Amino acid sequence: MVTIAVDAMGGDYAPKNEVEGAVMALKESGNRFKIVLVGQSEKVQPLLDEQDTTGLSLEFFHAPEVIGMHESAATAVKTKQNSSMVQGLALCKKGSANAFVSAGNTGAQMAASLLVLGRLEKVMRPTIGAYFPNPSGVTMVFDIGANVDCKPEHLVQFAEMASIYLKYAQKEANPSVGLLNIGAEESKGTDALKQTHKLLRGAHEKGKVNFAGNIEGGDVLAGKTNIVLCDGVVGNPLLKFGESIPHFLSGLFKQEIGKLVKTGKLPMESAEVIGKAFKGMFASFDDEQFGGVPLLGVNGVSIIGHGRSSALAIKNMIYRAEEMIEKRVNEHIAEVLADA
Amino acid sequence: MVTIAVDAMGGDYAPKNEVEGAVMALKESGNRFKIVLVGQSEKVQPLLDEQDTTGLSLEFFHAPEVIGMHESAATAVKTKQNSSMVQGLALCKKGSANAFVSAGNTGAQMAASLLVLGRLEKVMRPTIGAYFPNPSGVTMVFDIGANVDCKPEHLVQFAEMASIYLKYAQKEANPSVGLLNIGAEESKGTDALKQTHKLLRGAHEKGKVNFAGNIEGGDVLAGKTNIVLCDGVVGNPLLKFGESIPHFLSGLFKQEIGKLVKTGKLPMESAEVIGKAFKGMFASFDDEQFGGVPLLGVNGVSIIGHGRSSALAIKNMIYRAEEMIEKRVNEHIAEVLADA
Numbered sequence: 176m177v178t179i180a181v182d183a184m185g186g187d188y189a190p191k192n193e194v195e196g197a198v199m200a201l202k203e204s205g206n207r208f209k210i211v212l213v214g215q216s217e218k219v220q221p222l223l224d225e226q227d228t229t230g231l232s233l234e235f236f237h238a239p240e241v242i243g244m245h246e247s248a249a250t251a252v253k254t255k256q257n258s259s260m261v262q263g264l265a266l267c268k269k270g271s272a273n274a275f276v277s278a279g280n281t282g283a284q285m286a287a288s289l290l291v292l293g294r295l296e297k298v299m300r301p302t303i304g305a306y307f308p309n310p311s312g313v314t315m316v317f318d319i320g321a322n323v324d325c326k327p328e329h330l331v332q333f334a335e336m337a338s339i340y341l342k343y344a345q346k347e348a349n350p351s352v353g354l355l356n357i358g359a360e361e362s363k364g365t366d367a368l369k370q371t372h373k374l375l376r377g378a379h380e381k382g383k384v385n386f387a388g389n390i391e392g393g394d395v396l397a398g399k400t401n402i403v404l405c406d407g408v409v410g411n412p413l414l415k416f417g418e419s420i421p422h423f424l425s426g427l428f429k430q431e432i433g434k435l436v437k438t439g440k441l442p443m444e445s446a447e448v449i450g451k452a453f454k455g456m457f458a459s460f461d462d463e464q465f466g467g468v469p470l471l472g473v474n475g476v477s478i479i480g481h482g483r484s485s486a487l488a489i490k491n492m493i494y495r496a497e498e499m500i501e502k503r504v505n506e507h508i509a510e511v512l513a514d515a
Numbered sequence: 516m517v518t519i520a521v522d523a524m525g526g527d528y529a530p531k532n533e534v535e536g537a538v539m540a541l542k543e544s545g546n547r548f549k550i551v552l553v554g555q556s557e558k559v560q561p562l563l564d565e566q567d568t569t570g571l572s573l574e575f576f577h578a579p580e581v582i583g584m585h586e587s588a589a590t591a592v593k594t595k596q597n598s599s600m601v602q603g604l605a606l607c608k609k610g611s612a613n614a615f616v617s618a619g620n621t622g623a624q625m626a627a628s629l630l631v632l633g634r635l636e637k638v639m640r641p642t643i644g645a646y647f648p649n650p651s652g653v654t655m656v657f658d659i660g661a662n663v664d665c666k667p668e669h670l671v672q673f674a675e676m677a678s679i680y681l682k683y684a685q686k687e688a689n690p691s692v693g694l695l696n697i698g699a700e701e702s703k704g705t706d707a708l709k710q711t712h713k714l715l716r717g718a719h720e721k722g723k724v725n726f727a728g729n730i731e732g733g734d735v736l737a738g739k740t741n742i743v744l745c746d747g748v749v750g751n752p753l754l755k756f757g758e759s760i761p762h763f764l765s766g767l768f769k770q771e772i773g774k775l776v777k778t779g780k781l782p783m784e785s786a787e788v789i790g791k792a793f794k795g796m797f798a799s800f801d802d803e804q805f806g807g808v809p810l811l812g813v814n815g816v817s818i819i820g821h822g823r824s825s826a827l828a829i830k831n832m833i834y835r836a837e838e839m840i841e842k843r844v845n846e847h848i849a850e851v852l853a854d855a
Contacts, residue, residue, distance in 0.1 A: 308763075309763075310763070310766055310767075320697045320698075323697060323704055323705045323708075324705045324706070355752050356748075356752075357660045357663065357747060357748060357751040357752070358660075364663055364748060365663045365664045365748060366664070368663075368748070391751075391752065391755045392751065392752035392753060392754060392755030392756035392757075392758075392759070393755040393756065393758060393759040394759075395752075395756055395759070396756065396759045396760065396763040397759060397763070405752070406748075407697060408696075408697060408704060408705060408708070408746075408749060409748060409749050409752055411697040411731075411732065412695050412697070412731065412732030412735075412745070412749055412753060413732060413752060413753060413756060414732065415731045415732030415733040416732035416733065416735055416736065416753060416756065416757070417732075417756070418732075418733060419732070419733040419734075419735070419736045419737060420736065420760060423648075423649075423650070423736040423737070424764070424796065426650055427650075427796045427799070428792075428793075428796055431792040431793075431795055431796050432789075432792065434792075435788055435789075435792055440788050441785055441788050441789070441792075442782075442785065445781055445782065445785035445788075445789070448775060448780050448781050448785075449772075449775075449781065449785070449789055452768075452771040452772065452774075452775055452781075453768075453771075455771055456764065456767045456768055456771050459767070
C-alpha cells in the first residue's frame, strides 16, 4: 500500500486543515492509501482526538520543529532538521513513505526536497508549474518561480518533464508545449529564447515533446497549448497576476452591481443570484480543485500546495501524490531523459 | 502652434478611424493644435471629403507607401522610405511637425522612430509602457516589449524616464516605482534583478526615482506602485495576458448567466442589465481612454497606439502627443539623465 506523508504544520491554517484534509482523503477513498501526519504532537494530537479516526489508515509522526511561512528557505532547512518538512521528506528517503505533501513554505520545501531526495538522474533543475483556466479545461505554466536565469537546456527539460506529467498523471494524450515569448515568430525574443525554440524543435522531432512554437501572453487563457513554457521570472509574475484577478474584479463588480441596485435598475434578489454566479465563475481560477503541484525532477514525490490551502485542497494534494506514484511519473521521466 | 502628424495608414481600421479621430480632436479642442494627416491621397482624400472640415487646422501630406501590420519591422523601414510611417516621422525630424502618432505596426514604428528621430542624449534604449487598471486609477508597466535582455542600467533609465512621464504628462506628483520580481525580498531573482534593485536604491537616494522595492505579480492590479518595472520578456506576456482577461471572462460569465436564466433563477431583464454592467466593468481595461503611449527616450515625440484603435483612441493619442510637447517631457528627461 502506498504511504503518503503529510506535513501537518505547513500552511496558513495548519494543523487544522491538514488534519481534516487527511481524514477526508482516507474516508473518501476508503483507506486506499496510508497517511502519516508529520508534526508537533502537542498541536496535532488534540485535533486528531476531535476527529473520528476509527479504522482509518492514519498514523502520526512527531517532529518537534516547524519551518515558518516566511523563514529564509536555505537557513530554515539547514537549521531545522527536526522540522515536519525535513522529517516528512526523510520518511520518503528511507522508504517509510512514498510521497510528501505540504502547504508550507514553498522555498523551504523546494530546498529540502532537493537536499533530502536529490534529483532524478540527468535532471539539471527540478521545476514546478501552475494551473491556469482556459475555456475547455486547464493550461499548465512551467516554471512559476522555482528557477530563474534558465538556460535553454533547462527549459527543454522542463518541457519534457511537464509533458510526461500531463500525459501520465493528467491523462492528456499528447500535450502541446508553447514557448512564451514576445511574439509568435521564431525570430522573436532573447538569444536564449531563440536557442530554446531551436532545441524544442529538435526535441519535437525526436518525439519527446509536442512543440507548438512560440506563443504570447494572450494564448494562456485561450488555452492554445496544454503547457506554457517560460523562465520563473516570467511565470511567477504571471501566476500571481492571475491569482489577483478574482479579488480585483470582484471589487469592481460589487461597485457596478451596487450602483444598479441603488438606482433601481436591478432587483436586490437578482443581485444576490448574480453575486453567487460571479463567484462561481472564478472557481476555475481556484487552485483548490487541484490542491497542489509536484516538484518535477526530484528523486521522490513532493507535492507543493498554496499556503492558504483548505482541507479540500489538502485532500486533493494527497490525491496528486497518489497519482504521481501510481502513474510512475518519475520512472517515465527518468526513461525519457536517459534517452538523450 | 503645435503640429501633430498623424499616420493615416496605420492600424486595423485605417484610414477611416484615423481621419475621424483627427477631425474629432480638432473639433473638440477648438483647433488647439494643427494636424497633418500622412497617407495615400487616393485613400484618405475621399474620407476627408465626407467630413465637414471647414475651419479645421487640418492638412494632408501624401505618402505613397504603406507599412503593413505584419511586415518585418527592420525590412519595412529600410525599404519603404515613402511610407506614411517614415514620412510622418521625417516631418518631425525637419521641424514641420512636433509629434507623430500612429496605430500601425508597432515594431516598425519603434524602429523608424529610432532611425529617423534618434535618441535623446544619454538614453541607452527607448522604452514603452502600458496602462493596467487598479482600484483607484492606473498603473504603468515598463517595458512591454520594446526591449529584451535588459541590463540593470537600462531598467534604471526606464524607471527614470517613466517617472518623468508620469510626473509631467500624467500629473502624478511623486510616482513610485516597483521592481517586478519573484518575491518582495531584496535577495530574490536573478543577479541582474539584484543589481537593478541596488542601482534603483542609488537612484532613489539621488532623488531620481521614488523606489518602493521589489513587488510581485499580484501587486500590479492592486496598484501598489505607479510604475512597475520589468524586462520586456516579462512585461509583454503580462500585458497580453491582461488584455485577454475581458474576452475570457465574458465567455464564462455569459455561460453562468445563461444557466441562471434558463433555470428561471434570473429574469431575462436582469440578465440584460447585468450584461451591460459586466462590459462597463472592463472599461478600465480598455486602452481607448488613453489611446496610446509615447516611445520614451527618442529625440522627438512618437505615440504608439493599438492596431485596433478606434477613432476615440486616435483622438486620445493626439492629446497624448500634445501633452508630451506642452509638458516638455523630453526636456525633463534630458535634464535628469544629464545629471548622472
